Amino acid sequence: MRHRIAVIGAGPAGLTFARVLHRHDCPVTVLERDPGSDARPPGGTLDLHEKMGQLALEKAGLLAEFEALSRPEGQAMRILDVDGTVLRDWPARPDDLANPEIDRGQLRDLLLGPLDVQWGRGVTEVMPGTRDGALVRFADGREETFDLVIGADGAWSRVRPALSSVTPHYTGVTLVETSLDDVDTRHPDLARLIGDGSMAVYGVNRALVAQRNSGGHVKVYAQFRAPLNTSADTSADTSAVAGLDGADVEAVRSSLLALFDGWAAPVLDLLRHGAAFIPRPLHVLPVSHTWAHVPGVTLLGDAAHLMPPLGLGANLAMLEGAELAESIAATPDPGDLDEVVRAFEEQMWARAAKWAEFTAAGLERLVSPDPAEALALFDSVQPS
Numbered sequence: 001m002r003h004r005i006a007v008i009g010a011g012p013a014g015l016t017f018a019r020v021l022h023r024h025d026c027p028v029t030v031l032e033r034d035p036g037s038d039a040r041p042p043g044g045t046l047d048l049h050e051k052m053g054q055l056a057l058e059k060a061g062l063l064a065e066f067e068a069l070s071r072p073e074g075q076a077m078r079i080l081d082v083d084g085t086v087l088r089d090w091p092a093r094p095d096d097l098a099n100p101e102i103d104r105g106q107l108r109d110l111l112l113g114p115l116d117v118q119w120g121r122g123v124t125e126v127m128p129g130t131r132d133g134a135l136v137r138f139a140d141g142r143e144e145t146f147d148l149v150i151g152a153d154g155a156w157s158r159v160r161p162a163l164s165s166v167t168p169h170y171t172g173v174t175l176v177e178t179s180l181d182d183v184d185t186r187h188p189d190l191a192r193l194i195g196d197g198s199m200a201v202y203g204v205n206r207a208l209v210a211q212r213n214s215g216g217h218v219k220v221y222a223q224f225r226a227p228l229n230t231s232a233d234t235s236a237d238t239s240a241v242a243g244l245d246g247a248d249v250e251a252v253r254s255s256l257l258a259l260f261d262g263w264a265a266p267v268l269d270l271l272r273h274g275a276a277f278i279p280r281p282l283h284v285l286p287v288s289h290t291w292a293h294v295p296g297v298t299l300l301g302d303a304a305h306l307m308p309p310l311g312l313g314a315n316l317a318m319l320e321g322a323e324l325a326e327s328i329a330a331t332p333d334p335g336d337l338d339e340v341v342r343a344f345e346e347q348m349w350a351r352a353a354k355w356a357e358f359t360a361a362g363l364e365r366l367v368s369p370d371p372a373e374a375l376a377l378f379d380s381v382q383p384s
Ligand SMILES: Cc1cc2nc3c(=O)[nH]c(=O)nc-3n(C[C@H](O)[C@H](O)[C@H](O)COP(=O)(O)OP(=O)(O)OC[C@H]3O[C@@H](n4cnc5c(N)ncnc54)[C@H](O)[C@@H]3O)c2cc1C
Pocket: 008, 009, 010, 011, 012, 013, 014, 031, 032, 033, 034, 044, 045, 046, 047, 121, 122, 123, 124, 152, 153, 154, 155, 156, 157, 158, 175, 280, 300, 301, 302, 303, 309, 310, 311, 312, 313, 314, 315, 316, 317
């Protein structure tokens, strides 16, 4: 008898999980709230680590395709002082396959491949332990039951309440994202400033980071400490940050230019030429978030261990998805499924706790009263 398995969410965690099961001819139902794969911009670039995201793609049989699409040169990193002086410049070798970059949209399409995702199926609630298995309720009022429901539905998971009463809390740091297109032809000076990969400037309690995506697209992240408006809906990415009105592009631009006043003119040009601004208050789950095991439901990725964006969340999400799928595929007897999930959870919690601690400490150093902290952090992780 085959297991009836559903994964909620078609992000890196859910798609990797489903793709590895598909490779092993195990059926899986993928339920995604978005109405289609192109319903919203896919976001910026991701660096996939050899022993995490790339390992997951290998388990999905997609490593060669990833290597053809990814950008090893995107690993280049440059750090500037607020006056524009280059403090560090780490070029990337084209044969360095440790952490190549890939656009999120390319990664999503690669993982989607032959998967038959059910789009427009927002889940509102999961109730484990019913007579017929774990019950999934949808926004349109329908219900379905499965032997195992995997919550891969991100930061504001609707599956998590079935296991844990914990909700994400604000770190005190907000990113405001903007972007530039055709940077090589429209802004050649900025293209040179950014280089082949990423460029970052660290000041007192604030930072500006610019990252190349493919096709001359650049994402810029202004990072700073700010309180949230008490009236804001913190369950939404775009919840308002005190002092910023996300709807008014020119007002946000003026606020950001005032916040970064005194920084070198070419650096501020990243904000002057940016298109729309998207505030992203950074929320996290507590380090070492765990729950009492409940048969029939589990969590993966951000739903289980939301952490600051220091290049690990998608990598962990994908690796977990691949590992759980491989374990399930190797378990023909439905009676053994619960033990497989229990063992997976123990392994996920131990590994995620380590990285959650690392990224929490990292965020404190990157958006710090002492900009030398950011430099020291990079010196400790970059090859000399
Ligand atoms: C600015 C920024 C930069 C980052 N850079 C990196 C990086 O370079 N490297 C890295 O490893 N990580 C990075 N991260 C972290 C990374 O984006 C996340 O950790 C990763 O996307 C988590 O994957 P996930 O599949 O768990 O969740 P998500 O990517 O959030 O996917 C969840 C999916 O579930 C769907 N969903 C949500 N609710 C429901 C519902 N109720 N019903 C059905 N479907 C639902 C969503 O629409 C979405 O498709 C970054 C994050 C940010 C904010």
